[in-house]
Amino acid sequence: MARRSNRDIRRRQIADALLAEIVDVGYDRATIAAIAKRAGLTPGLIHYHFKSKQAILIELIQYLQSKLESRYKLLSSRDTDARSHLKSLVSAYLAVEPDADALVVSAWVMIAAEAAKKDEVREHFETVVQAQTQQLRQLLERLLKHERKSTLGSAAFVSGLIASINGCYLLARSSPSVIVKGFSFDWLWQTIERFVACQPEVAS
Amino acid sequence: MARRSNRDIRRRQIADALLAEIVDVGYDRATIAAIAKRAGLTPGLIHYHFKSKQAILIELIQYLQSKLESRYKLLSSRDTDARSHLKSLVSAYLAVEPDADALVVSAWVMIAAEAAKKDEVREHFETVVQAQTQQLRQLLERLLKHERKSTLGSAAFVSGLIASINGCYLLARSSPSVIVKGFSFDWLWQTIERFVACQPEVAS
Amino acid sequence: MARRSNRDIRRRQIADALLAEIVDVGYDRATIAAIAKRAGLTPGLIHYHFKSKQAILIELIQYLQSKLESRYKLLSSRDTDARSHLKSLVSAYLAVEPDADALVVSAWVMIAAEAAKKDEVREHFETVVQAQTQQLRQLLERLLKHERKSTLGSAAFVSGLIASINGCYLLARSSPSVIVKGFSFDWLWQTIERFVACQPEVAS
Amino acid sequence: MARRSNRDIRRRQIADALLAEIVDVGYDRATIAAIAKRAGLTPGLIHYHFKSKQAILIELIQYLQSKLESRYKLLSSRDTDARSHLKSLVSAYLAVEPDADALVVSAWVMIAAEAAKKDEVREHFETVVQAQTQQLRQLLERLLKHERKSTLGSAAFVSGLIASINGCYLLARSSPSVIVKGFSFDWLWQTIERFVACQPEVAS
DNA sequence: AATGAATGAGCGTTCATTCAT
């Protein structure tokens, strides 16, 4: 009659609490005590489930990646044409729709800053960025093909888009006067439209 | 008889040491002891010249701003046509030329992350971002006018560019595989060229 | 399974250690390390139980107040006539009986000095002084009524008595040659007797 | 042609600055830098004229003693009858007249607190308290003799008065609600009057 | 699985004192 392990539930709770703390005060200032309190747990239990604070962050990064993936799948099943499909993804990345995920993207840039400092964090962070890049690239190339445009240079363009998304979130927090609400999406979408427009057509 | 004040020299030394520490370990992990050691000073002296660690950061931000300005003036005097002038500025922002300023831009994103957390830092950071935006906008509009294109939407476009620049630096540190050397400049310049190309012409 | 909380025990231990340190070296020179050592604890634990050094002082003030109250209750139950009741209270305030409470009164003046400098400490200190004043006043007026004397001016007189008590303790530490042992009680009691003697009688 | 030494002027300046700082923040929080600034001097010069911070305090105590003495002499030459003479002295101790000396008495209790902690300071402080006691006693006994009252117990009574004066100043700072303006003088004077009234007459 | 007390290294900061000029 051994109790069912609640390991996964607890790890999720803790990662969620770290996410919320990062949004509020950043990773460095997110203390174990605060994370525990927010998760409704005790400090000692945190280290029972995670060997270190950094381990929670890495779990969180992977958790965010899985969220991204399921969102991508949801989008894929819903949208029909290539353009609106891509638009949905960019919109999702930027959390245009005001939902709980707005926190996620807001925290993302704080995680990026931490990844810039710690090698192990960077490894996991980079994996997610690469996945994002792949997703965006596939949708963009689908659009280009549909419009009978060349996909030449689309990989590099997409990398820049990902950088821009992160930049928008960084500046939204550090220079809010420059990035007004709704701006990011418009800018990105127009940049994409211009890219598509400027791509040479392919011969049929 | 009285000692000559070396205040400014020391403050510069200390700000430079903080800059170097930020590049290496970020702002939070840049301890006063490490800053002092790097500057060849004793920890106590740091607080003789600065009232707090944050005060050093703010001095550093202003110092970087003045560097930006002098670089802008240098560019203005050198370049002749609007296009190469703008190109030089973007290139300068991205420290394409391999000089000591590469550290500056590399640190910039870490400072942005700190600005995202502390109000007083944000104030000073934002001022510099606004100044960057102004500079870039002036040069872009000069180019547009020269090419007889409309300047409609140039302000918003420039804000996005600044965000992209910051995003490139963030990802260059947190996802280096995505942002290979030289990529950032190319991407930004192409994005600018596409913007110019897509702008409507103005009637003469 | 869960650990039993020893919070109250620890807080008491720490407050007691602060009390002892204040007696020895005063509040300013009572370092967290010294408090911890005296309590047989580690420095870090002090701040686990108290958010700041000042918080320990405030807890100590409240603890001393509760001690005063219980002593007052004990006296009330023991003494019968008004005069000996009052005498007991004054005697208690001055710790005439050589017990552990001698430390309490000796520390009291150091706490007063700190209260003179920090607003939050003053608030709590003042509350205790007001309570002392009330207690003394009630007993004095009971005595006056018993002797069929007017209670006119008794409130002001009692305030002066409280000031005198504090003054005696201050001088007992800073000018011990002036305040010899046992002096304080005699002086205060005679001053009270003279006050009672000089009060006008009331008509029956 | 050696310059006249300004030693005494500087020492006085510094002691005055310490006095002012004590009034504002107490002795412990009176930093050398703040003392220097208030005196219009530089930090290094403080230790040129005094070997330590404590040495300034001791000089200040002696300086205050000399002030007391000159005030006593002034009073002695002005007042005629014993009662008003005594009243003047008590009034002077309490700085009833709103002059610069109000600062002196306000600082006195802070100095007493410091004397309670440091042996060397206590020595000098005690000397002044003893002098005060002598002055007060002489005037009180002159009054008693004039009124043909016994001087029995006057020495002890005066010690208590000095303690009360200090207590009033302590509480005026740490429990201002208990000691309202003007209260101290009235209380002390009434206590003195009652003492005189209760003293037995002497046979002529 | 869970608790929360306990640890201890390290942080930013203060400041009396010293010293080269």
Added chain:
DNA sequence: AATGAATGAACGCTCATTCAT
């Protein structure tokens, strides 16, 4: 006599981590 930079020890406090229960 005077300057003000420099020193270094000590402080209050933080917090990831450990551990007895």
